[in-house]
Amino acid sequence: xxxxxxxxxxxxxxxxxxxxxxxxxxxxxxxxxxxxxxxxxxxxxxxxxxxxxxxxxxxxxxxxxxxxxxxxxxxxxxxxxxxxxxxxxxxxxxxxxxxxxxxxxxxxxxxxx
Amino acid sequence: xxxxxxxxxxxxxxxxxxxxxxxxxxxxxxxxxxxxxxxxxxxxxxxxxxxxxxxxxxxxxxxxxxxxxxxxxxxxxxxxxxxxxxxxxxxxxxxxxxxxxxxxxxxxxxxxxxx
Numbered sequence: 001x002x003x004x005x006x007x008x009x010x011x012x013x014x015x016x017x018x019x020x021x022x023x024x025x026x027x028x029x030x031x032x033x034x035x036x037x038x039x040x041x042x043x044x045x046x047x048x049x050x051x052x053x054x055x056x057x058x059x060x061x062x063x064x065x066x067x068x069x070x071x072x073x074x075x076x077x078x079x080x081x082x083x084x085x086x087x088x089x090x091x092x093x094x095x096x097x098x099x100x101x102x103x104x105x106x107x108x109x110x111x112x113x
Numbered sequence: 114x115x116x117x118x119x120x121x122x123x124x125x126x127x128x129x130x131x132x133x134x135x136x137x138x139x140x141x142x143x144x145x146x147x148x149x150x151x152x153x154x155x156x157x158x159x160x161x162x163x164x165x166x167x168x169x170x171x172x173x174x175x176x177x178x179x180x181x182x183x184x185x186x187x188x189x190x191x192x193x194x195x196x197x198x199x200x201x202x203x204x205x206x207x208x209x210x211x212x213x214x215x216x217x218x219x220x221x222x223x224x225x226x227x228x
Contacts, residue, residue, distance in 0.1 A: 006155075103156040
């Protein structure tokens with residue numbers, strides 16, 4: 001089955017700096033890669049996703065890049081703000097059917113003033 | 114519209130007792146998922162439903178765990194003879210079904226504590 005590895009497990013950046021979180025996956029058939037943000041005590045919420053037919057997607061301060069050959073994808077947050085502090089999870093799944101997400105172990109991002 | 118809801122929000126039970134956790138998905142979402150999140154850890158897939166059928170039960174940890182869905186709506190996750198290692202937050206998610214994948218919308222979770 002699919003295995004997703006995520007790093008770093010914790011990341012501390014100063015407000016205004018950029019943050020990068022990286023994930024690798026094992027199943028070359030996976031072709032849908034969402035990122036979820038989970039604030040303390042809250043439910044995970046989708047912040048951005050990418051499908052394998054594109055290499056990059058951007059939404060304001062958030063971007064995701066995908067390298068299918070190397071089987072890795074990354075989340076980039078620019079101009080970080082204190083409200084970006086949360087745990088971020090990457091995930092992978094197959095398209096074409098409703099199917100489970102295999103999640104990474106999470107990155108705790110702390111944005112300091 | 115209403116999001117995914119789960120009940121109870123918190124459940125404390127004694128080791129060996131059975132518990133039932135409920136999930137109400139977003140209306141019209143044919144796919145429904147159960148995940149488990151242990152403290153400080155990632156989300157672990159348990160089972161998913163397409164309609165009332167469960168094509169993938171591969172994540173259920175043991176035969177003490179079972180789930181059902183009726184009316185292509187409400188789902189119940191049952192844990193029999195609970196053990197302390199079952200303590201976790203159980204998250205339910207729903208999404209549109211065939212032709213996806215589509216965004217999975219999560220409920221607030223049920224925090225289960227087995228004493």
